[in-house]
Amino acid sequence: FKIRKEALLGLGLIYKLSCQIETLRKSEVERLAWIRDKILHAYYQNTLDDKILVERVLNTVLVPYSLEPSQRMLRLYTLYACVDDHSVKALQEVFRAQMGLRNTARAMLDLIQKNGDSDEYTTQITSKVIQLSRNLPDPVKAQEHMRRFSKMIQDDGRVRTQLTKLLSTDCTCKRAEECVKEIMKKVGNPVPSNVMYNTVKVLLERIAPVMIDSIAIQDLVTFVSQAVKGSGDICDDIPEATENGMKLLLLLSSVYPSCFQKEEVYRHLSVFVKDEDDVVLVSVSAVSLELVFALVSRLHAANISQHWTEDTEDLPHHSHVST
Secondary structure, three states: OHHHHHHHHHHHHHHHHHHHOOOOOHHHHHOOOHHHHHHHHHHHOOOHHHHHHHHHHHHHHHOOOOOOHHHHHHHHHHHHHHOOHHHHHHHHHHHHHHHHHHHHHHHHHHHHHHOOOOHHHHHHHHHHHHHHHOOOOOHHHHHHHHHHHHHHHHHOHHHHHHHHHHHOOOOOHHHHHHHHHHHHHHHOOOOOOOOOHHHHHHHHHHHOOOOOOHHHHHHHHHHHHHHHHOOOOHHHHOOOHHHHHHHHHHHHHHHOHHHHOOHHHHHHHHHHHOOOOOOOOOOHHHHHHHHHHHHHHHHHHOOOOOOOOHHHHHOOOOOOOOO
8 A cells, every 4th residue: 555655745746746747748647647646546556555645645646625715616627527537436436425425424423412411322423423434544543542532522611512513514614624634633633642642633634525525516517607608718618518517516416515515506407407408418407307306305304494596496397307
């Protein structure tokens, strides 16, 4: 793993530098495009360490969390459209893994906030600790670290508050960064004696929504809208921009449904539904309907209030949607 790690980080650095050098011609940058697939393909390695490394490189190199939301979404849009099918599936797994971990962490937090003292309560907490530990390096040691961290959450109101904000469905990327920093301050310094520091750090990295939030989704939907209309430079810069944009939105709606709760987003979706362009490789209206219905289902299942615009009341009713 150490060799693979250094190789992947090296490739990531080369790609990052190529994106930062403005004097590089587009053709020269495209010569390094294979690096994106090489990095994402590493997600198929059997070890958890490889998966965590890919997630880290994704968030710092391929789609840097430090970028402004619009630039970050443009980078994600381009990445999704330009990588091969195996890489797309890896991206799907990255998003779904985060969703699963966030759900488990939220379930543990909910239990801790109940502050029970029965044997059943202790068993339930332990179950969540074990589930989280299985998704962290060295699960045996991680289990003990997570047990201590769960005790810290229970005893420290500040940590509990920050974790609650981090796991909320409306947590923004900026707030997520702040929450992680505040929690890590409470965990302590990265010294050899602080054995649980790295474990908690990895957990927070995996559950923190530093790429996608409602602001980012709004920007992404705007880009896809430009592709559907054929306006702007989107269609020139991104291959099959309309098809890939709709597929990306559909993917993200399955993982971050609450981030789509913006009137402007629903307004764009209602326009997509009414699209009658048969030239594109996918039916924009059909995929849009699938996306909207999926959002309704997931938001309803999560008991999240919905904010529909008047435009969505006129959506056509299809008995079957195909992509």
